[in-house]
């Protein structure tokens with residue numbers, strides 16, 4: 001019997017990679033990196049062998065898609081923000097059997113889902129950034145296998161993504177894996193206009209979004225997930241949810257309808273290039 005050992009909403013801002021490099025931005029995302037390292041440490045302590053990541057940088061136009069290759073290896077440069085992430089090397093084992101199980105369980109619930117084991121289907125940085133820090137300094141024998149799920153679901157219904165999350169939970173239970181589930185995406189996501197990009201490197205673009213994010217995190221701290229689920233479509237719409245906030249919808253499905261446990265905020269909300277970011281654990 002498999003188990004979900006840890007569930008979290010995590011940032012993946014590319015300024016974390018800049019934070020590692022010498023120069024003007026060195027150290028600027030130290031707290032976010034520390035949050036990732038702590039999440040990885042706890043997952044391993046809880047016996048996780050797989051990291052399942054809902055990646056809001058993997059855009060799909062139809063269907064739900066799982067990248068469950070045998071192995072992921074390469075050197076990544078972001079085509080979206082090449083001045084932030086360049087030549088980032090990665091090397092992770094995959095977990096095809098878990099991906100296949102999720103697809104089978106979702107399709108059984110009439111959620112059209114495809115699992116892919118295609119060598120040339122690469123990972124996006126919504127997966128690569130958290131995996132980088134959650135594996136940094138970790139011995140090879142303690143590395144997690146990686147499965148990535150597309151969570152920039154351009155034409156999908158948020159309620160279907162919640163149901164997809166419920167199917168993921170059932171699939172994990174019948175698997176042989178202990179799984180860390182990560183919703184990799186922002187809170188609000190109104191990028192700054194080009195003319196304000198540098199000034200807003202560590203800020204929100206709009207006060208409206210900042211206030212909404214503060215309120216949402218307060219609801220999470222109080223365990224008010226029933227209310228949060230009700231407001232998610234409007235929050236995603238009015239605050240430019242990253243990938244339509246389908247990562248968050250899937251995570252709510254994984255947690256279940258009755259979930260009401262106060263969240264643990266590991267990295268307090270912060271502004272990054274105009275967007276709102278966080279690392280938060282949802283205790284199980």
Ligand SMILES: [Fe+2]
Nearest residue numbers: 012057185242
């Ligand atoms: Fe992003």
